[in-house]
Amino acid sequence: MKKLLKGKAEHLYLHVSENIERQIMDKVLNIGDKLPSVRILSKQHGISVSTTLQAYYHLEGKGLIESRPQSGYYVCYNPSRFPKPLEKSNPALTLKNKNVEAIISEVYDDFVMPGVTKFSLGVPAPEILPLAKLNKAMVQALRELPANGTSYEHVQGNTLLRTQVAQWTRQWGSEITADDIVSTAGCMNAISYCLMAITKPGDTIAVESPVYFGTLRFAQSIGIKVIELPTDPHTGVDPDDVKRALQKHNVKACFFVTNFSNPLGYCMPDEQKEALVKLLSIHGVPLIEDDLYGDIYFGQQRPRPCKSFDEEGNVLWCSSVSKTLAPGYRVGWVAASDKYKEKIKRLKLYHSITSPTMQQAAIANFLATGRYEHHLRKLRQTLHANCLHFTRAIGDYFPESTKLSNPKGGFILWLELDKHIDTYQLYQEAMLHKISIAPGSMFTLQDRYRNCMRLSYGMQWTPQVERALKKLGSLVKEMS
Secondary structure, X not given: OOOHHHOXXXXXXXXXXXXXXXXXXXXXXXXXXXXXXXXXXXXXXXXOHXXXXXXXXXXXXXXXXXXXXXXXXXXXXXXXXXXXXXXXXXXXXXXXXXXXXXXXXXXXXXXXXXXXXEOOOOOOOHHHOOHHHHHHHHHHHHHHOHHHHOOOOOOOOOHHHHHHHHHHHXXXXXOOOHHHEEEEOOHHHHHHHHHHHHOOOOOEEEEOOOOOHHHHXXXXXXXXXXXXXXXXXOOEOOHHXXXXXXXXXXXXXXXXXXXXXXXXXXXXXXXXXXHHHHHHHHHOOOEEEEOOOOOOEOOOOOOOOHHHHOOOOOEEEEEEXXXXXXXXXXXXXXXXXXXXXXXXXXXXXXHHOOOXXXXXXHHHHHHHOOHHHHHHHHHHHHHHHHHHHHHHHHHHHOOOXXXXXXXXXXXXXXXXXXXXXXXXXXXXXXXXXXXXOEEHHHHOOOOOOOOEEEEEOOOOOOHHHHHHHHHHHHHHHHHO
């Protein structure tokens, strides 16, 4: 009881539910086991019946337990039903990926089709976002901004927004200030400015593999060569592999998604992040860090980014609210030392002059009111439950040979199917049933991952979603 009281009173049910969840995941409690009655569990933890019921409802919502009329609550989830884990990627250095631009264009064009279950869409669905509160923040911005938001902002970005972002980073011990930050039109825009500030045509960068296709295609578009490094699906890129790449190639920059990577979903351990930052600092190679998913964690606290270990100003930290709050607002930022910040500001000035005034102010207002953390708590719970639902459904409906990532945050799953299955062909078959996926070949410049795919669970879990996964699994079995 004393341990429980350390948390906020209104979150007691989470302590109880997390304890039961750990027992299920550690196989202390197995499928079919009966849980203590509501009254017994209440007495065991010294909590009210209503709090105990809230804990059970929370576990039921995640699909971990089920209620049986006049009998009680039972475990209905078995971790052993997880599909097989992924293995470390080992990309070659010479093979070229063919026709991938056409695949990306086709998948993106299908985003706007009505009635499609969009497993391919890497943003949270509107149903799980606080749209009414965002609208209020936008109206407030309209009223308070000079000229009702029609004037240009400073090229570095809205002052309140940059201040709120800097304050937000204090949760992981950052010393970032508002003056270190430049606002951008989303995280991809921040990454593109960083790449242009650091490199020139013909230079080489190193990235994880697989990696978000937008970064790869932008690098190609400005004439940058890309080395894809072996990547562990649980811990990310090994600093030893980075060291070998630095010794073998004239690498000008590295790009990694360190927390809940897109698409593998890994979270790099702190000691690995620290070693990576030190290694790159010694070699004078800057790190562009995409921390877009860091706030969507399923554990007890937010994972630290590489930026938190940066003592030399060698890490350019990029993020946004596109994956957590408002994808269409296109509000992002980059925090960089003066060495890079002035170049980024000039690039922003030349390319767009400034960022959209209204959207920046609305997000700044939303952050300033404390609504963001409240929203994130609900979002994390929803996405964690979705992750469990998807994992269970894939274990039930896909072939036993299927391998699956096991993310501890974010909302992306990476699946590896039998070698002979082409997921672009699967995408075409699935679209006949109005189901969209992201074929694995989109996430590399090489001829790899054709038997892989990315699925997003950033949506409300519904019977329709489960039916779509069941149909997708049956299509995979037919192709097998």
